[in-house]
Amino acid sequence: MTVPTIVLKYGGTSVATAERWQRILERAAALAPTHRVWITISALAGVSNRLDAGVDAAVAGEVEPTLTAVRDAHETLADALGLTDDERAGMRGLLQDLRDLLSGIALVREASPRLRARVMSFGELASTALGIAVLRRAGLDAVRVDARDLLTTADSPDLPDATRLLDARVDPRHDPAAADALAGSARVVLTQGFLARTPDGHTALLGRGGSDTSAALFAALVGAERLEIWTDVHGLFTTDPRALPGARLLRRVRYREARELAAMGAKVLHPRCLDPVAPQGIPVEIRNTLDPDGPVTRIGPDGDDEPAVLAVVARRGIPLLTVRTLAMWGAPGFLAKAFEVLARCGISVDLVATSQSAVSVTLDHVPDGLDGAPMTRALRELTALGEVDVLPDRAVVSIVGRSIRAVLPTLGKSFGAFAEKQIHLVTASSEDLDLSFVVDPDEAPRLLRDLHGRLFGTGHTAPWLGPSWGRLTRPEEDATPAPRWWRARRDHLLELVADAQPRYVVDLGTVRDRAEALRDRLPHVGARFYAMKANAEPAILRTVVAAGMGLECVSANELRHAREAVGPEVPILFTPNFCPVDEYRAAFETGAEVTVDGPDVLRLAPEVFRGRPIALRLDPGLGLGHHEKVRTAGARQKFGHPMDALAEMKAVADGIGATVVGLHAHVGSGVLDPNPWSDTARTLLRAREVFDAVQWVDVGGGLGVVERAGQDPLDLDAMDRALAEVEGLGDVELRIEPGRYLVSEAGVLLLPVTQVRKKGGVTFVGCAAGMNALIRPALYGAWHGIHNLTRLDDAPGEPVDVVGPICETGDILGRGRHLPTTHPGDVLLVENAGAYGVVMASRYNLRTPPEQVVLEPQ
Numbered sequence: 001m002t003v004p005t006i007v008l009k010y011g012g013t014s015v016a017t018a019e020r021w022q023r024i025l026e027r028a029a030a031l032a033p034t035h036r037v038w039i040t041i042s043a044l045a046g047v048s049n050r051l052d053a054g055v056d057a058a059v060a061g062e063v064e065p066t067l068t069a070v071r072d073a074h075e076t077l078a079d080a081l082g083l084t085d086d087e088r089a090g091m092r093g094l095l096q097d098l099r100d101l102l103s104g105i106a107l108v109r110e111a112s113p114r115l116r117a118r119v120m121s122f123g124e125l126a127s128t129a130l131g132i133a134v135l136r137r138a139g140l141d142a143v144r145v146d147a148r149d150l151l152t153t154a155d156s157p158d159l160p161d162a163t164r165l166l167d168a169r170v171d172p173r174h175d176p177a178a179a180d181a182l183a184g185s186a187r188v189v190l191t192q193g194f195l196a197r198t199p200d201g202h203t204a205l206l207g208r209g210g211s212d213t214s215a216a217l218f219a220a221l222v223g224a225e226r227l228e229i230w231t232d233v234h235g236l237f238t239t240d241p242r243a244l245p246g247a248r249l250l251r252r253v254r255y256r257e258a259r260e261l262a263a264m265g266a267k268v269l270h271p272r273c274l275d276p277v278a279p280q281g282i283p284v285e286i287r288n289t290l291d292p293d294g295p296v297t298r299i300g301p302d303g304d305d306e307p308a309v310l311a312v313v314a315r316r317g318i319p320l321l322t323v324r325t326l327a328m329w330g331a332p333g334f335l336a337k338a339f340e341v342l343a344r345c346g347i348s349v350d351l352v353a354t355s356q357s358a359v360s361v362t363l364d365h366v367p368d369g370l371d372g373a374p375m376t377r378a379l380r381e382l383t384a385l386g387e388v389d390v391l392p393d394r395a396v397v398s399i400v401g402r403s404i405r406a407v408l409p410t411l412g413k414s415f416g417a418f419a420e421k422q423i424h425l426v427t428a429s430s431e432d433l434d435l436s437f438v439v440d441p442d443e444a445p446r447l448l449r450d451l452h453g454r455l456f457g458t459g460h461t462a463p464w465l466g467p468s469w470g471r472l473t474r475p476e477e478d479a480t481p482a483p484r485w486w487r488a489r490r491d492h493l494l495e496l497v498a499d500a501q502p503r504y505v506v507d508l509g510t511v512r513d514r515a516e517a518l519r520d521r522l523p524h525v526g527a528r529f530y531a532m533k534a535n536a537e538p539a540i541l542r543t544v545v546a547a548g549m550g551l552e553c554v555s556a557n558e559l560r561h562a563r564e565a566v567g568p569e570v571p572i573l574f575t576p577n578f579c580p581v582d583e584y585r586a587a588f589e590t591g592a593e594v595t596v597d598g599p600d601v602l603r604l605a606p607e608v609f610r611g612r613p614i615a616l617r618l619d620p621g622l623g624l625g626h627h628e629k630v631r632t633a634g635a636r637q638k639f640g641h642p643m644d645a646l647a648e649m650k651a652v653a654d655g656i657g658a659t660v661v662g663l664h665a666h667v668g669s670g671v672l673d674p675n676p677w678s679d680t681a682r683t684l685l686r687a688r689e690v691f692d693a694v695q696w697v698d699v700g701g702g703l704g705v706v707e708r709a710g711q712d713p714l715d716l717d718a719m720d721r722a723l724a725e726v727e728g729l730g731d732v733e734l735r736i737e738p739g740r741y742l743v744s745e746a747g748v749l750l751l752p753v754t755q756v757r758k759k760g761g762v763t764f765v766g767c768a769a770g771m772n773a774l775i776r777p778a779l780y781g782a783w784h785g786i787h788n789l790t791r792l793d794d795a796p797g798e799p800v801d802v803v804g805p806i807c808e809t810g811d812i813l814g815r816g817r818h819l820p821t822t823h824p825g826d827v828l829l830v831e832n833a834g835a836y837g838v839v840m841a842s843r844y845n846l847r848t849p850p851e852q853v854v855l856e857p858q
């Protein structure tokens with residue numbers, strides 16, 4: 001197979017409902033055109049535990065309850081998926097095998113590990129037997145591969161069967177040909193997690209975290225481009241998010257760091273599962289099935305080098321053992337003797353600290369517990385060495401990171417968290433990955449909260465730090481951090497759509513505020529033009545003009561519309577692309593400053609440009625923006641003139657007496673990083689060597705707004721600071737031409753709900769308009785916050801997909817949204833709809849685009 005492979009892993013809850021299978025299908029279908037998709041799945045949620053208990057029940061003579069429970073789980077899913085009898089045949093055949101196995105166990109009243117492994121393997125074999133039918137039904141070229149044919153265990157035959165068969169180890173190997181031999185040319189491969197085979201042919205299980213490890217072993221086997229672990233959370237967090245919702249997502253970490261975090265209790269990932277992929281440098285992404293397009297944690301070979309704190313974690317119920325002796329001072333072999341005792345009693349030790357007269361250790365594993373015989377023996381023997389003290393239930397709070405010792409100076413303030421707390425022991429790991437404190441158990445939660453707040457609270461930014469758990473799980477609550485104008489005007493908005501027609505509403509007060517912010521917070525910008533393509537509403541044009549802006553137009557119709565709205569005096573830039581020649585003529589006539597994309601149009605219609613001042617749009621080479629379709633610079637993009645062909649442009653312009661007085665670039669849209677505009681300015685200024693009459697440079701629009709949780713707003717002050725550092729501007733005027741920034745948050749789309757319908761586990765909330773009114777989600781996968789305006793303060797219910805009435809599969813405004821339980825007649829409000837909403841609406845299906853209502857400032 002020559003196409004690259006991506007391995008996907010789905011756990012038990014991710015395969016347990018029809019709705020979740022829909023997610024798997026979507027992912028597979030999205031990747032299959034360019035990749036082989038290798039899907040590793042677990043048993044349906046709850047089934048493995050049921051089977052494990054079922055073995056014990058069978059030993060006690062009971063078989064039917066287990067069979068009924070697992071049959072029901074699979075048949076219910078098959079019903080929800082609408083599978084036919086034929087499509088269930090594989091699963092039912094396996095159920096028959098399971099009946100035989102359990103009946104056999106019930107007969108002899110005992111179960112060897114070998115039988116237990118065979119019973120347990122039913123879970124994954126059955127989930128894949130149903131899964132393959134689902135994939136094929138969706139038209140995917142899919143094949144089911146038996147994981148046991150590819151994964152062979154590597155445990156020594158001397159190990160007890162319970163280990164060899166129920167907690168087996170498989171050595172990673174790279175052998176794509178072996179995979180191809182089984183998968184043939186199929187584009188999608190479905191296989192089982194957790195299962196392997198011993199060299200002598202018996203089914204074996206990989207133990208805890210086994211499915212992740214299986215997926216990693218397959219990734220190594222095929223040399224995958226990436227391993228995606230799909231689960232119920234977005235990834236690794238800076239602390240346990242269920243304890244502290246302020247926990248921040250870690251966007252990227254190295255294998256070593258991830259392993260440490262997993263070992264310290266990040267349950268999303270089994271520490272062992274990175275071992276197969278790390279040697280080949282295969283990146284691992286943890287992704288949330290419920291938020292497929294949301295942020296992720298990426299674990300890989302590369303990462304950030306600077307020392308950093310990545311997490312604060314707490315573990316509880318840890319025994320602390322101290323041995324004190326005066327004899328230790330200068331006494332050789334004391335430590336060795338103490339550790340020898342612990343080792344002999346099978347007690348493993350985690351943290352260690354020694355002083356001149358004492359050694360303290362936390363105990364990791366004590367066979368039979370603190371009251372058991374091994375511990376009693378150890379205590380007796382240790383007493384011979386000194387005074388022994390055991391604190392049974394301590395907590396360990398650890399700061400985990402990289403080069404943690406180098407971070408110490410910056411932690412200074414955070415150590416205030418330890419004031420008045422009793423610390424029993426402090427250690428730093430020899431790999432420099434963590435710093436641990438043993439404290440009393442009731443101190444731990446407060447200490448953790450305090451430390452976490454000091455280390456990761458709001459205001460802490462780093463490239464690897466993502467949004468908080470709270471923001472990720474309740475994005476509707478937090479999509480726009482600024483206070484939202486529409487909350488206060490809810491009743492009025494509901495009245496506006498009392499006739500059940502969808503409508504756009506724009507708040508002019510918000511437009512005015514944004515225009516004034518640009519005026520006041522960007523003192524290094526000389527002139528601002530509103531890109532009216534974002535929303536051409538006349539009242540908006542008048543509002544931005546009142547705040548000192550000019551307008552930027554891209555068509556003759558926009559020019560005419562602008563002049564009608566704001567009169568003949570307002571400065572207008574005309575920046576079209578491949579427009580008819582007549583429109584340039586019209587632009588000059590209406591007094592606009594005209595920008596061309598290169599010399600061709602001057603050759604085509606020299607009479608239009610002869611003797612005129614013109615501006616030239618350049619392509620700085622690198623496009624930016626929220627989606628590839630809004631990146632407007634770069635070799636394959638249709639905009640602008642290349643930087644390496646300036647002389648040609650100059651010659652053609654000179655030939656007709658046209659003078660280039662302005663230079664222009666717009667590299668993309670929806671940018672939240674404050675730096676690109678200063679970079680563009682520097683690039684444009686280089687062209688002044690050729691065009692010596694330049695009076696202004698226009699660095700474009702593209703100023704982004706926060707659209708969803710986890711984004712930080714564009715920092716206008718930082719943008720201005722970056723512009724201030726541009727050298728060589730002299731008396732050249734710096735211009736910008738934003739659209740979205742002025743109007744996006746000012747506008748909402750109000751959508752009366754037409755029908756609510758449940759299908760295959762998904763609840764669809766249907767609205768009076770969809771992609772015909774707002775095409776951004778369909779076109780760019782854009783996220784818009786959606787609220788039920790009728791029930792604004794009700795608690796969220798089950799997630800729903802919000803859809804429109806258009807006959808297109810892509811007519812979806814938002815998936816998996818946590819709205820309050822919604823009914824026909826309710827009104828949904830779509831946020832951030834002021835920019836590129838009504839202006840991009842269509843008459844598709846001959847539906848009338850929503851009208852736009854303007855609200856005067858209050």
Ligand code: LLP
Pocket residue numbers: 531534552575630632666668669670700701702703737738739740741776780835836
């Ligand atoms: N200047 C030029 C030359 C442009 O092409 C654009 C936008 C702007 C300024 C204003 O960009 P803004 O500040 O609004 O980002 N329909 C897409 C955006 C396409 C933008 C096209 N050009 C969306 O809905 O995201």
